[in-house]
Amino acid sequence: MADQIERYIKRLLEQQEEGVVELRRNDLAKIFQCVPSQINYVLSTRFALEQGYLVESRRGGGGYIRIVKLQMEDDKELRKLIDKTSNNLISQQVGEGLIERLQEEGFLTRREAMLVKAIIRREALPLELPLRDMVRANILKAVLLTLTRDEFNQ
Amino acid sequence: MADQIERYIKRLLEQQEEGVVELRRNDLAKIFQCVPSQINYVLSTRFALEQGYLVESRRGGGGYIRIVKLQMEDDKELRKLIDKTSNNLISQQVGEGLIERLQEEGFLTRREAMLVKAIIRREALPLELPLRDMVRANILKAVLLTLTRDEFNQ
DNA sequence: GGTGAAAGGTCAAATAAAGTCAAAAAGTCA
DNA sequence: TGACTTTTTGACTTTATTTGACCTTTCACC
Known part of the structure; x- marks a missing residue:
């Protein structure tokens, strides 16, 4: 499950030029039929700074999670x-x-x-x-x- | 929604030389189809003194809300x-x-x-x-x- | 001066997200 | 199998926004 979600997000990132993707935690949880906190687990284990990703988010109405891929390979x-x-x-x-x-x-x-x-x-x-x-x-x-x-x- | 209203007001401020804009709370609420108090929410969370704005207003007939962008002139x-x-x-x-x-x-x-x-x-x-x-x-x-x-x- | 309509203001409840943390479950491997 | 790690789950927390009922100020008019 965690792997699936990871692949899904990485696919989104590749499609997006810019290396930035923005999503709703609840939507993603619904797509994969898992609890929302599962998303947090994936983010913290697969998209940490060390792995070259930056995650920003906002709570409340209109909230979101933004994942930025850092281009570390380039240099x-x-x-x-x-x-x-x-x-x-x-x-x-x-x-x-x-x-x-x-x-x-x-x-x-x-x-x-x-x-x-x-x-x-x-x-x-x-x-x-x-x-x-x-x-x-x-x-x-x-x-x-x-x-x-x-x-x-x- | 709140973000939209914020952007709208900031756009008005930029268009206006002077950095001052005056508007009607009810009109704005009608434009965005929200309750009037939504406007107050935006004003207090996005146009506070700390953020460099001054908000003045007047009630009653001919009432208005005036938003002034404060300039940080110098040191x-x-x-x-x-x-x-x-x-x-x-x-x-x-x-x-x-x-x-x-x-x-x-x-x-x-x-x-x-x-x-x-x-x-x-x-x-x-x-x-x-x-x-x-x-x-x-x-x-x-x-x-x-x-x-x-x-x-x- | 009193009154009512036309503004805008306040505040708290409802709703909409996302975050945290730890227990339970599942997987791994000697 | 037993110990250890990883993943899954859900109860609870925090933050942000939306909504509406009720309050206050101002003005025009009698």
Whole structure:
């Protein structure tokens, strides 16, 4: 069942240019005749960040679930960086180095680099030490993943 | 529905030079075939002061609703936001609202807004709850401070 | 000044989504 | 078979929107 739903969503994603698909949790549950929370299970096990997907949603009337496929294959270099960043600790120094490199390679503009650098500074992350480097790594990973979004590069 | 009404009003605001639009609650309700109080709902959730709008109205014969888009002229407004952000907790929702507003006001580009939004997402900040909102507030403060830097805008 | 119609305002209930979490069931494998 | 992992289910929670009954303000008119 979970596999079927996974395939279904992936098929939708392929059909859609853009790599974005938006759906109703309840509708999907009805199609597959399963409980709605089954959908959440599929999303969290098959469409997590690690697998190159981004899931956004909204509750209430007019609610939806949006699944975005990140284009990680396109760029081996980014892919490698993302892997290195995962489950890692990153110091401010190393982080700044990474950002500068991204800027030099044209992934980030001067302003974007400034913003991200400001965000990963010690002063902006009021946390004790192993934690701070962990959060910094996660922030940088979020940045790298964003770089692989089609919409980001338009 | 609420989204449609929101878009409609924003379109009117853009067409109008001045950033002011005046309308009749009942007329609008009739256009969208909804109850009049729906309009109030949209106004209070989408055109609040925090979102950069001022709503004035008058009852009785010849009554009206006037919506004014407030301009964030200069750093003054940013400073105010920095103050509000300090020593505060900010949820993902509120944070996204703030970023969208900064984008609308031209302080952030579309890409910059995407980056910051990605960074303040729950998934990018693997922390327990009071802490997560605290770190998010600090990150947003760092962003606001960066916006006031001359080098950033040069 | 009193009155009634014409606005708009408020608030709570009903409805419409989606999220969470843990127990039960099913599958896997030594 | 027994232990472990994955999947399925459903009760409960949270959030967002829609709707309607009732309230307040303003104005025109007598």
